[in-house]
Amino acid sequence: MEQEEEGNMTDAIISTQHLVKTYKMGDMEVHALRGIDIDIRKSDFVAIMGKSGSGKSTFMNIIGCLDVPTRGEYLLDGLDVGKMNRDELAHLRNRKIGFVFQSFNLLSRTSALENVELPLMYNNKISSHDMREKAMNALESVGLSGRSHHLPNQLSGGEQQRVAIARALVNDPVVILADEPTGNLDTRTSVEVMDIFQKLNKKGITVVIVTHEPDIAAYTNRNVSFRDGRILKDLQVEHPRIAGEELLLIPAISEEDTI
Amino acid sequence: MKLKNQVKAAFRSLSKNKMRTFLTMLGIIIGVASVIAMLAIGQGSKESIQAQISSLGTNLLTIFPSASMTGGVRMEAGSSVKMNLDDYKAIATRCPAVMYSTPTVRTSGQLIAAGQNWRTSVWGVYPDYFEIRNLAIQTGAVFTAAEDRAAAKICVVGQTVSKNLFGEGTDPVGKLIRINKIPFSICGLLTAKGQNAFGQDQDDIVIAPFTTVQERMMTITYINSIMVSATSESMIPEATDEITQVLKERHHLGPSEDPDFTIRSQADISSAATATSGILTILLASIASISLLVGGIGIMNIMLVSVTERTREIGIRMGVGARGRDVLLQFLIEALMISLIGGILGVGFGILTSQIIASIMKWPVTITLQSILLSFLFSTAIGIFFGWYPARKAASLNPIDALRYE
Numbered sequence: 058m059e060q061e062e063e064g065n066m067t068d069a070i071i072s073t074q075h076l077v078k079t080y081k082m083g084d085m086e087v088h089a090l091r092g093i094d095i096d097i098r099k100s101d102f103v104a105i106m107g108k109s110g111s112g113k114s115t116f117m118n119i120i121g122c123l124d125v126p127t128r129g130e131y132l133l134d135g136l137d138v139g140k141m142n143r144d145e146l147a148h149l150r151n152r153k154i155g156f157v158f159q160s161f162n163l164l165s166r167t168s169a170l171e172n173v174e175l176p177l178m179y180n181n182k183i184s185s186h187d188m189r190e191k192a193m194n195a196l197e198s199v200g201l202s203g204r205s206h207h208l209p210n211q212l213s214g215g216e217q218q219r220v221a222i223a224r225a226l227v228n229d230p231v232v233i234l235a236d237e238p239t240g241n242l243d244t245r246t247s248v249e250v251m252d253i254f255q256k257l258n259k260k261g262i263t264v265v266i267v268t269h270e271p272d273i274a275a276y277t278n279r280n281v282s283f284r285d286g287r288i289l290k291d292l293q294v295e296h297p298r299i300a301g302e303e304l305l306l307i308p309a310i311s312e313e314d315t316i
Numbered sequence: 317m318k319l320k321n322q323v324k325a326a327f328r329s330l331s332k333n334k335m336r337t338f339l340t341m342l343g344i345i346i347g348v349a350s351v352i353a354m355l356a357i358g359q360g361s362k363e364s365i366q367a368q369i370s371s372l373g374t375n376l377l378t379i380f381p382s383a384s385m386t387g388g389v390r391m392e393a394g395s396s397v398k399m400n401l402d403d404y405k406a407i408a409t410r411c412p413a414v415m416y417s418t419p420t421v422r423t424s425g426q427l428i429a430a431g432q433n434w435r436t437s438v439w440g441v442y443p444d445y446f447e448i449r450n451l452a453i454q455t456g457a458v459f460t461a462a463e464d465r466a467a468a469k470i471c472v473v474g475q476t477v478s479k480n481l482f483g484e485g486t487d488p489v490g491k492l493i494r495i496n497k498i499p500f501s502i503c504g505l506l507t508a509k510g511q512n513a514f515g516q517d518q519d520d521i522v523i524a525p526f527t528t529v530q531e532r533m534m535t536i537t538y539i540n541s542i543m544v545s546a547t548s549e550s551m552i553p554e555a556t557d558e559i560t561q562v563l564k565e566r567h568h569l570g571p572s573e574d575p576d577f578t579i580r581s582q583a584d585i586s587s588a589a590t591a592t593s594g595i596l597t598i599l600l601a602s603i604a605s606i607s608l609l610v611g612g613i614g615i616m617n618i619m620l621v622s623v624t625e626r627t628r629e630i631g632i633r634m635g636v637g638a639r640g641r642d643v644l645l646q647f648l649i650e651a652l653m654i655s656l657i658g659g660i661l662g663v664g665f666g667i668l669t670s671q672i673i674a675s676i677m678k679w680p681v682t683i684t685l686q687s688i689l690l691s692f693l694f695s696t697a698i699g700i701f702f703g704w705y706p707a708r709k710a711a712s713l714n715p716i717d718a719l720r721y722e
């Protein structure tokens with residue numbers, strides 16, 4: 058069992074050791090993370106669960122290189138993130154990570170296509186022509202090629218979240234991180250989003266999401282529970298639900314809408 | 317991020333808020349336009365002053381008694397030492413670098429003719445004076461040296477004098493006038509010269525033979541000044557040296573002693589006048605630059621508001637991989653675009669304003685390439701200077717803090 062763990066370490070995309078995050082509020086300290094040790098392997102599809110305030114977002118922000126831990130080690134794709142400066146972290150966010158937020162975080166008054174192009178703008182290796190093409194491909198893979206010139210306020214919540222996912226995957230990241238991606242969406246749209254994640258995961262992209270809903274976690278293949286800044290449970294899902302199949306059964310217009 | 321994309325992004329974000337961008341730009345437009353217009357007015361007046369001064373004759377030297385030091389007390393100009401006709405004669409005979417020369421006396425005269433009154437200055441000079449000053453005669457003739465020796469009561473008058481005494485279009489030659497009650501006959505009319513660089517009417521003058529004015533009108537034995545013209549412009553220093561030597565000798569001053577007279581060349585006057593109008597230009601331009609500065613502060617203000625307002629956008633950009641310097645550049649380019657476009661519009665507006673001023677106020681204006689480049693550079697510098705702080709502020713944000721910003 059231990060040896061198997063060691064063996065898996067080598068293809069761990071995310072590996073943390075005793076990750077601690079303490080916020081200082083005046084002379085009060087908030088221990089958001091009290092020591093997280095986790096290995097997330099390539100092609101894992103992880104759901105992080107836990108009560109409000111248990112440290113899920115804090116953890117996601119740190120592994121997404123948006124924030125830095127107070128203590129502990131973090132290896133992303135074999136790179137020691139703890140030793141990096143601001144510019145190197147920006148480079149990691151650009152090339153290795155795709156982040157999806159609960160509140161979409163699209164640039165307002167900027168078309169879907171241009172929003173998806175945004176990470177490519179900060180990637181000097183890509184020409185303007187490739188940029189357009191890659192962004193269109195990403196939009197197509199989330200089923201939104203027909204909406205490329207719509208502005209965020211002309212899109213539904215589900216569509217906005219799909220634009221955000223397209224933006225997250227446009228630079229071919231090794232991992233997609235999504236903090237409550239379905240938190241603002243209705244049931245059917247949530248399943249649509251999970252369908253996209255499952256398909257990306259099939260292609261070999263590691264996906265980590267945070268969710269409060271066990272129903273959503275059931276679409277992933279590994280459920281990690283947080284409590285008070287520590288990992289409480291870490292379970293494999295034997296038979297994940299398949300979003301693609303279920304979508305065929307849910308009518309396009311759900312009961313909630315007809316009421 | 318590539319510069320091309322940066323510029324595109326900056327353009328887009330500025331066009332999202334057109335009204336605000338335009339108002340911010342307006343500060344720069346007005347600033348640049350007023351700098352251009354002020355420099356154009358300054359330069360224009362400088363050039364017209366220079367042109368007028370050189371038309372007076374560039375070889376001209378004027379010698380007049382200067383304030384002398386007596387026991388360490390500086391006396392009022394011309395108060396103690398006076399020059400006399402012998403001083404003039406010495407210069408006229410002993411200075412080879414001097415071509416024309418004349419002593420001058422000057423008084424004010426009350427002119428009466430045909431029941432009309434006019435008050436003007438009366439100059440007593442030798443006929444050489446007309447050569448020295450480039451004065452042309454329109455009708456009649458200049459008095460001769462013989463007439464001067466005879467202290468003839470004749471004179472040459474300027475156009476303004478003629479107009480005021482005899483009315484426009486009347487030829488005054490041959491007419492009689494009384495100057496301070498002494499009857500004179502007019503022998504010539506000067507060609508009109510207009511105003512000089514200092515706004516004096518050069519046609520408001522009466523020129524009479526030196527001896528007549530000195531002996532008959534003023535009854536003095538000294539002279540006011542000596543005017544000479546050097547044989548050429550390059551001989552001015554030579555002439556100055558010769559005159560200095562001759563006069564010092566006559567006034568029993570050693571070579572190391574301060575002279576009791578002053579020699580002023582036209583070049584001195586010209587450079588003094590140019591310096592004065594230069595100071596005026598600088599003054600006008602600095603007042604105008606203050607408005608440009610205020611425009612710059614406007615940019616800074618808007619950029620600061622914009623950084624706060626767009627904190628979330630900054631967070632999103634950093635979240636997808638923008639480095640601090642990308643964000644810095646983005647805001648800097650936005651500030652620069654406001655000031656650059658404002659600068660271009662300001663140059664156009666400034667040229668237009670200058671032309672309008674030129675045609676309405678009848679002021680001479682000259683727009684120089686330097687003034688355009690200067691104000692353009694200045695506005696760009698202002699964009700960078702005032703854009704820097706807000707841009708720096710945006711760039712130093714932490715991605716997570718920026719994303720969490722409400």
Ligand SMILES: Nc1ncnc2c1ncn2[C@@H]1O[C@H](COP(=O)(O)OP(=O)(O)OP(=O)(O)O)[C@@H](O)[C@H]1O
Pocket residue numbers: 080081082087088089107108109110111112113114115116
């Ligand atoms: N910027 C901050 N400053 C101070 N305390 C913070 C900050 N961010 C989070 N915390 C605290 O850290 C703890 C963990 O917060 P976190 O956002 O990670 O919880 P969460 O598990 O994501 O909760 P939720 O499910 O409600 O999103 C909470 O007690 C929170 O109050």
Ligand SMILES: [Mg+2]
Pocket residue numbers: 113114115236
């Ligand atoms: Mg959270």
